[in-house]
Amino acid sequence: MEFFSPSSSICFFLFILFCLSSFSNPTVARGGEKGHSSNHTDYKEHNWISSRNLFAEEQTSSIFDVASGYMSNSELEKAMKQFVRRCSSISRMYSIGKSVNGIPLWVMEISDKPGEEEAEPAFKFVGNVHGDEPVGRELLLLLANWLCDNYNKDPLATLIIKNTHLHILPTMNPDGFSLRKRGNANDIDLNRDFPDQGALVANYPWDGSQDKRKIYTACPDDKTFRYMASLYSRSHFNMSLGDEFLEGITNGAAWYPIYGGMQDWNYIHGGCFELTLEISDVKWPNAKELPTLWEHNRLSMLNLVASVVKTGIHGRILSSMNGQPLPASIEIRGINYTVKAGDAFGYYHRMVSPGESYEVMAMLPGYKSKATHILLEDESMSVDFILDLKEGQQEHKQKLIQGGCNCDCDNMSKLDLLEFAGQANVQISLLLFLALVILASLCILLRRKMLLKLLKRPKRPVVV
Numbered sequence: 001m002e003f004f005s006p007s008s009s010i011c012f013f014l015f016i017l018f019c020l021s022s023f024s025n026p027t028v029a030r031g032g033e034k035g036h037s038s039n040h041t042d043y044k045e046h047n048w049i050s051s052r053n054l055f056a057e058e059q060t061s062s063i064f065d066v067a068s069g070y071m072s073n074s075e076l077e078k079a080m081k082q083f084v085r086r087c088s089s090i091s092r093m094y095s096i097g098k099s100v101n102g103i104p105l106w107v108m109e110i111s112d113k114p115g116e117e118e119a120e121p122a123f124k125f126v127g128n129v130h131g132d133e134p135v136g137r138e139l140l141l142l143l144a145n146w147l148c149d150n151y152n153k154d155p156l157a158t159l160i161i162k163n164t165h166l167h168i169l170p171t172m173n174p175d176g177f178s179l180r181k182r183g184n185a186n187d188i189d190l191n192r193d194f195p196d197q198g199a200l201v202a203n204y205p206w207d208g209s210q211d212k213r214k215i216y217t218a219c220p221d222d223k224t225f226r227y228m229a230s231l232y233s234r235s236h237f238n239m240s241l242g243d244e245f246l247e248g249i250t251n252g253a254a255w256y257p258i259y260g261g262m263q264d265w266n267y268i269h270g271g272c273f274e275l276t277l278e279i280s281d282v283k284w285p286n287a288k289e290l291p292t293l294w295e296h297n298r299l300s301m302l303n304l305v306a307s308v309v310k311t312g313i314h315g316r317i318l319s320s321m322n323g324q325p326l327p328a329s330i331e332i333r334g335i336n337y338t339v340k341a342g343d344a345f346g347y348y349h350r351m352v353s354p355g356e357s358y359e360v361m362a363m364l365p366g367y368k369s370k371a372t373h374i375l376l377e378d379e380s381m382s383v384d385f386i387l388d389l390k391e392g393q394q395e396h397k398q399k400l401i402q403g404g405c406n407c408d409c410d411n412m413s414k415l416d417l418l419e420f421a422g423q424a425n426v427q428i429s430l431l432l433f434l435a436l437v438i439l440a441s442l443c444i445l446l447r448r449k450m451l452l453k454l455l456k457r458p459k460r461p462v463v464v
Contacts, residue, residue, distance in 0.1 A: 066180065069287020070134055073103055073174045079141055080106050087148035090114065090161055100185035103174040108144055110166040119347035121308040124167040129190050131176015132283045135293060140170045142294050143301060156302045163309040191261050201245045202229035203276040205267050207252030208259045217253035220337040227353040229275055235303045237296035271339060273351050314349040315384040317341045317362050326387060328364035354378050366393040372463045384462045
């Protein structure tokens with residue numbers, strides 16, 4: 001189920017290069033970069049490691065009190081609406097549909113320009129995909145409020161809000177939550193046959209293998225997914241320290257092969273880089289554990305969202321004819337995966353692992369492809385492309401590009417000028433000739449001015 005199907009338009013006609021869905025137990029992290037955090041304890045300084053079942057002696061098996069301390073569906077909706085009213089300058093709320101039992105599936109968008117089209121990457125968090133795994137419902141509300149409270153105070157909160165569009169769906173399965181069961185009201189597992197035990201791990205694609213064996217099955221962006229999963233695990237209080245998963249990360253098929261899961265589907269069909277974040281061995285931890293789970297995960301969550309700004313390759317793809325944006329495709333040589341620039345801005349964002357050299361190519365039918373070699377270090381890199389039309393593609397250009405200079409200067413030929421020269425009135429012909437020369441010159445200057453204005457940014461390479 002592509003529950004974020006509106007994203008292609010809501011995320012401002014941008015191609016969503018990085019979308020994180022945390023299916024079972026979406027999480028959140030420790031707050032701010034070290035040295036800039038607000039009101040939190042540095043648990044790393046303590047000389048102990050808590051077990052994943054934080055308060056095991058207080059757990060209960062009763063289905064009647066297991067949800068005690070968790071927000072009901074109506075309370076969750078009320079809390080989301082209160083948040084949007086309190087933080088109206090950086091948020092909005094919208095519905096993507098209803099559950100089987102008619103409960104609205106509400107999403108909060110957090111950005112400095114919520115609801116507006118921008119040339120920025122989008123990021124999504126999805127919680128409570130399995131009805132009996134409700135921790136994400138609570139932690140995602142804590143994340144939203146922390147971002148609002150620390151905007152323009154904490155550098156990480158400010159970076160995220162000013163440079164991304166964050167979409168938060170706290171519960172994808174409100175019916176399952178109400179019924180205290182894994183599936184929805186129709187007993188459908190919204191993530192198919194994902195293993196029923198809990199864990200503490202960041203899981204990445206592929207989730208299935210070709211022969212259904214438990215074997216490491218790498219997707220084309222395996223190195224990038226390992227980087228993303230490791231970023232979360234290393235930022236977590238103790239995820240990377242466990243014995244079950246090396247460094248706290250795992251390939252899905254190597255752990256437990258599943259088929260029809262959302263993680264692989266969105267990577268193939270939705271252009272989303274998704275992780276599954278498991279943060280507890282217990283599906284319904286005592287509500288008293290929620291503040292501790294929040295502290296253990298806050299920094300991981302924030303660092304992961306910020307990574308779409310701090311790393312990767314991004315830029316705009318424009319036409320050399322008039323500077324208009326082009327919906328071209330971006331490929332990395334050696335990685336069998338293509339991303340597409342958005343129609344409105346010609347903007348693309350390509351997540352790749354830092355510390356590597358890449359050959360980046362921009363392609364669009366009817367245009368000459370361009371390529372460049374880059375070395376991506378620890379910070380993100382902006383690379384703009386200026387594409388030229390292929391010979392004989394004027395008609396194709398008119399269909400792809402609207403607006404700009406329509407003087408059709410490139411079609412002026414010597415035959416056109418000879419026609420003018422053959423007129424009876426030589427003076428009029430001369431005037432027309434001069435007018436055409438002046439018009440052609442102005443058109444060329446206009447094109448150059450438009451391109452220079454669009455790309456006049458310091459330290460921003462342009463492939464022309």
